[in-house]
Amino acid sequence: MVIKIEVKDVRVYYKSIKALDGVSLSVRNGEILSILGPNGSGKSTLLKVINGVLRPRYGAVYLDQRYLGSLPPREIAKKMSFVPQGLHAYGMLTVYDFVMTGRKPFISFVPSKIDEEKVYEALKTVEAIDLAERTLEELSGGELQRAIIARALAGEPEVLLLDEPTSNLDLKYQVELQEIIKGLRAKGLVIILATHDLTLAYRISDKALMLNCGKVFAAGKPDEVLTPECIQKVYGIKPLIIAEHKIIIPKELP
Amino acid sequence: MMRRLIWRKRLILTSLIFLAFFLVPISISLGWYKASLLDILRALFMPDDSPLSIIVWDLRLRRILAALVIGAVLGGSGAAIQACMRNPLASPFTFGLSHAASLGVAFALLILQGGALQRFQIYIYNPFLISSSAFIFSLIQVLIVLVLAYKAGLSAGALVLSSIAISFAYQATLYLLQYLYLNEILVSTIIFWTFGDLGRISWRELYLLVSVSAVVVIPYLIYRSFDYDLILSGDDLAKSSGLKPERIRLETTVVTALGTALATSFVGVIGFVCLIAPHAARLLVGGSHRYLMPASMAMGLLILTLSDTIGRTVIAPTIIPVGIMTSMIGVPLLIYLLVKSGRKVWS
Numbered sequence: 001m002v003i004k005i006e007v008k009d010v011r012v013y014y015k016s017i018k019a020l021d022g023v024s025l026s027v028r029n030g031e032i033l034s035i036l037g038p039n040g041s042g043k044s045t046l047l048k049v050i051n052g053v054l055r056p057r058y059g060a061v062y063l064d065q066r067y068l069g070s071l072p073p074r075e076i077a078k079k080m081s082f083v084p085q086g087l088h089a090y091g092m093l094t095v096y097d098f099v100m101t102g103r104k105p106f107i108s109f110v111p112s113k114i115d116e117e118k119v120y121e122a123l124k125t126v127e128a129i130d131l132a133e134r135t136l137e138e139l140s141g142g143e144l145q146r147a148i149i150a151r152a153l154a155g156e157p158e159v160l161l162l163d164e165p166t167s168n169l170d171l172k173y174q175v176e177l178q179e180i181i182k183g184l185r186a187k188g189l190v191i192i193l194a195t196h197d198l199t200l201a202y203r204i205s206d207k208a209l210m211l212n213c214g215k216v217f218a219a220g221k222p223d224e225v226l227t228p229e230c231i232q233k234v235y236g237i238k239p240l241i242i243a244e245h246k247i248i249i250p251k252e253l254p
Numbered sequence: 255m256m257r258r259l260i261w262r263k264r265l266i267l268t269s270l271i272f273l274a275f276f277l278v279p280i281s282i283s284l285g286w287y288k289a290s291l292l293d294i295l296r297a298l299f300m301p302d303d304s305p306l307s308i309i310v311w312d313l314r315l316r317r318i319l320a321a322l323v324i325g326a327v328l329g330g331s332g333a334a335i336q337a338c339m340r341n342p343l344a345s346p347f348t349f350g351l352s353h354a355a356s357l358g359v360a361f362a363l364l365i366l367q368g369g370a371l372q373r374f375q376i377y378i379y380n381p382f383l384i385s386s387s388a389f390i391f392s393l394i395q396v397l398i399v400l401v402l403a404y405k406a407g408l409s410a411g412a413l414v415l416s417s418i419a420i421s422f423a424y425q426a427t428l429y430l431l432q433y434l435y436l437n438e439i440l441v442s443t444i445i446f447w448t449f450g451d452l453g454r455i456s457w458r459e460l461y462l463l464v465s466v467s468a469v470v471v472i473p474y475l476i477y478r479s480f481d482y483d484l485i486l487s488g489d490d491l492a493k494s495s496g497l498k499p500e501r502i503r504l505e506t507t508v509v510t511a512l513g514t515a516l517a518t519s520f521v522g523v524i525g526f527v528c529l530i531a532p533h534a535a536r537l538l539v540g541g542s543h544r545y546l547m548p549a550s551m552a553m554g555l556l557i558l559t560l561s562d563t564i565g566r567t568v569i570a571p572t573i574i575p576v577g578i579m580t581s582m583i584g585v586p587l588l589i590y591l592l593v594k595s596g597r598k599v600w601s
Contacts, residue, residue, distance in 0.1 A: 053493040077496035084490050090340045091486045092541030096259065100542075101484045104495040109477070110544070133259055135541065155495075 034201035037211035089136030102154035141168030329531035329554020358391030388519030450577020
């Protein structure tokens with residue numbers, strides 16, 4: 001399969017602080033990559049770099065073998081959608097209007113019937129049709145997360161970037177989200193998710209990348225990366241890995 | 255379900271626009287000089303030298319057209335700035351534009367002698383100097399706000415607070431100028447100017463205002479309305495959708511400053527419309543700027559036309575300046591809307 005996203009030796013600085021240091025990765029169509037690591041390890045920064053929102057000081061990102069920096073932002077937006085970690089809702093936007101903003105790269109002025117249909121389909125995918133008329137301020141954390149994912153899906157992306165997708169979700173919807181992500185992979189989408197949820201990464205990823213202090217600590221298949229030694233070194237806790245059910249939890253609970 | 259929601263918004267929007275069209279002939283027919291609606295329409299469409307034609311064309315129509323244009327500009331500007339700053343308290347006027355413009359007017363009148371310059375038997379008169387000065391001072395305030403927001407990284411609340419503080423500084427400078435010059439006529443002109451009166455605008459100023467509003471301000475705000483929804487959702491999402499939020503903010507601030515500063519320089523301070531029109535419109539059509547932007551413009555022109563009509567008729571022949579009337583009508587209306595909407599209001 002052709003490489004969809006390629007990151008080569010990316011280095012990012014926030015003023016003089018090094019946020020990413022020599023990170024490289026590649027993802028092919030229909031693959032799920034999980035970016036793991038403790039707080040401040042550079043997961044969200046890496047997602048922003050892949051999305052083209054943040055320009056690295058050194059290194060490059062390629063989308064379909066084309067240098068991302070040479071592509072117009074609108075072209076990138078047509079192929080990639082981003083799901084941020086939560087959202088502070090303002091201004092009484094309804095869920096429907098919010099999800100419609102996901103169609104922005106395709107709309108020059110007024111949304112068409114096709115755009116309306118895509119919004120409807122996206123809402124249906126995350127089972128949020130009944131939320132359509134409610135404002136974002138009225139939603140619970142989980143409902144808001146569903147609306148954000150629907151917004152990303154409305155743009156029919158080829159690459160989906162998710163930052164902590166299961167945060168704010170209850171157990172039932174976490175399982176449903178896993179199924180949605182698997183379904184999108186089956187359609188050939190590239191899915192890159194930054195997450196603290198090691199169990200989620202273990203269960204659904206084709207590849208995993210463990211970051212520590214902005215550097216790649218380990219990369220490969222999930223069972224190669226999510227080893228007790230690796231987790232203990234990066235997170236500083238001993239994990240309990242139940243391989244049979246693909247569950248990872250801290251071994252020593254307080 | 256969603257189709258029904260969209261149609262409801264479109265219906266409300268159409269009703270607001272029809273209401274505005276309906277209000278114009280009614281407003282023209284009201285005033286101290288009594289005439290039937292038929293006579294008014296005849297004077298409007300077949301003008302002659304009669305007193306009624308002069309009253310309709312030179313007194314009432316001019317100020318009503320000004321109310322329509324300025325109302326639309328102020329309403330739209332308020333909605334755009336609130337979205338760009340992600341702050342329900344934001345408007346070109348809460349950011350100190352009116353105080354900056356007032357100082358600009360004082361500067362033009364007292365220091366630049368109102369644009370009239372006489373040297374060596376040559377008399378130069380610049381009729382747009384007062385407006386230009388008000389505009390330049392407003393623009394300086396816009397730049398200060400932008401620097402505070404993006405360079406100093408102030409939060410929305412701190413931005414409003416610092417703008418209020420800066421407004422006091424403008425006011426103090428204005429008082430100082432008035433105190434130093436002690437020119438009663440000029441000082442009273444400045445004070446009268448701060449009242450905000452639609453009757454002050456000349457046809458030439460109205461043409462300029464209509465041109466700038468119709469060519470730059472209103473088309474820009476309507477064109478950007480969908481983008482404002484994205485900016486409300488956060489800069490990261492806006493950028494990931496291919497927008498450049500910083501550029502849109504800068505453009506919006508400059509465009510709205512152009513509209514509001516021009517309006518302010520021609521008719522004086524009419525501040526409250528910027529704040530109330532978007533909030534009232536939001537309660538009717540919701541938060542999506544594709545509907546909110548035209549609805550805010552329609553609401554703005556309705557509030558201003560209605561305020562001016564009441565101001566002209568309530569104690570006729572004395573005319574209460576529209577700047578006073580908008581606050582008198584706007585404050586209870588805003589409080590009523592806030593109380594009625596309860597939790598639904600943007601907080």
